[in-house]
Amino acid sequence: MRILFNSRKYDGIAGGVERMSISLMNAMVARGHQVEVMSLDPGNATTFYPLDPAVRWTRIDVGDPGRKARPSEMLERLWAMRAVVRRFRPDVGIGFQQGAFVALAAAALGTRTPVIAAERNAPQRFEHLKDGHGREFQFASFRQARFVTVQFDSYRDHYPEHVRGRIVCIPNPVPPAEGAAAPAGRDGSRKTLLCVARLSYQKNQALLINAFASVAARFPDWDLELVGDGEDRDVVASLAASGALGRIRLAGAQTDVGRHYRAAHLFCLPSRWEGFPNALAEAMAFGLPAVGLAGCAGVNSLIEEGRTGLLARDAGAAALAEALSVLMVDPDRRVVMGAAARKAIASYAPEAVFDQWEALFEQAARR
Structure with a gap:
């Protein structure tokens, strides 16, 4: 199976999204699947977490992923992503976080590529953000998703009805600990x-x-x-x-x-x-x-x-x-x-x- 990932940025970032998506890509390669990932990184970007060399990484390298893109940059990125979709011909695509999902869904239009939206935060986050209208846009965009993944089933009821039927709950993997803490500590020690x-x-x-x-x-x-x-x-x-x-x-x-x-x-x-x-x-x-x-x-x-x-x-x-x-x-x-x-x-x-x-x-x- 050919699986296409899309994420905003990886270059030197030690975040949960980057770690999770890289772990998933590495695991799918180990299971015999072909995996490619797109990101907006510059051509010399490197990942903080080890990425299997069998994963093909296409760095779109248009504009600065750390700021809002100009319309011309957005169009150039879209065409570059669309070229990857047409070349790789994925059986399924997945976008990690909202922007990456929307970009991948747009790049895959007309190719009949099913796209999964990987939610990485609880929908309750909108209660803490000033940009409240983003909730409506995000929920509407999920109509283009074959599935929407969340990490806890309790999140399901916080989405509108048209999204709930597409939701699949998959938690993050937690590797076995290398050793153990001693939470009691010793008397007199810090x-x-x-x-x-x-x-x-x-x-x-x-x-x-x-x-x-x-x-x-x-x-x-x-x-x-x-x-x-x-x-x-x-x-x-x-x-x-x-x-x-x-x-x-x-x-x-x-x-x-x-x-x-x-x-x-x-x-x-x-x-x-x-x-x-x-x-x-x-x-x-x-x-x-x-x-x-x-x-x-x-x-x-x-x-x-x-x-x-x-x-x-x-x-x-x-x-x-x-x-x-x-x-x-x-x-x-x-x-x-x-x-x-x-x-x-x-x-x-x-x-x-x-x-x-x-x-x-x-x-x-x-x-």
Whole structure:
């Protein structure tokens, strides 16, 4: 089977969308399928995550993918993508995120290529974005999709009726952890509250910094470590430098995140919304109990309140600090919750998830 992927950009990006789509491409190549991917990257672009050399990568290289394209650039990109579709003649195409799906659907018009829209965020995200009219455009565009994939079935009811019949729920794969955390820690040793995420408005690290700063004096043996980089780095760095007695570390983007999970004792993801929170799932796979916001779609689907972690009752720093404190003070409870978290994440084994994707590609190609 010939599978064509489309995504906006890969060059050096250590994000969840890039990691997930590359993992899926590599898995489909390993299963004997022909895979090609298009992106708007420049010709010298490289991926942060390893891409199988058997995957043909067409870099469209028209304009700057980091800004809004001019009409002439949009047209040139469309014709370049259409040339790829005609040359490769895919049995099925898939666009990761809204813009990539719309572009691929337009490029495939008249070719009878079935196109899948891969949603990577919960539809509840529109509640946090100023561009509310984007919701109507996105939902209307899904009429061009053979299928729409989401990561949790609970998202289905947040789409209009005409979309629900096309929705297929496929979670992200979570690889087995290489080692395990020891969430109790040792008496007298320093302990780490870990957050792994892009530094951004969505991931909401400012809330976590404020919450930690409010309890830091009560827990002098705890530090906060933020792994990741992003557009809010300067803001986050400024907040980190001004609070919590210098006990907040910014580690930047890391290729070996596993060592940070193994060294941590508690995980927190304070996101406003998610799709499938990869870092949270990975932390749980290492046996870390986790804290998040009860109102965050995706986070509240992975953390089982009182069993694998705790959910702050609201989106305020006081509520998050309260939830963190409950676990920071109780090593035995961290151990019990961490073990339950590790067991819960086992259901997202990569091969089982890739089986679902392969079956969906085959179903889309048959119709």
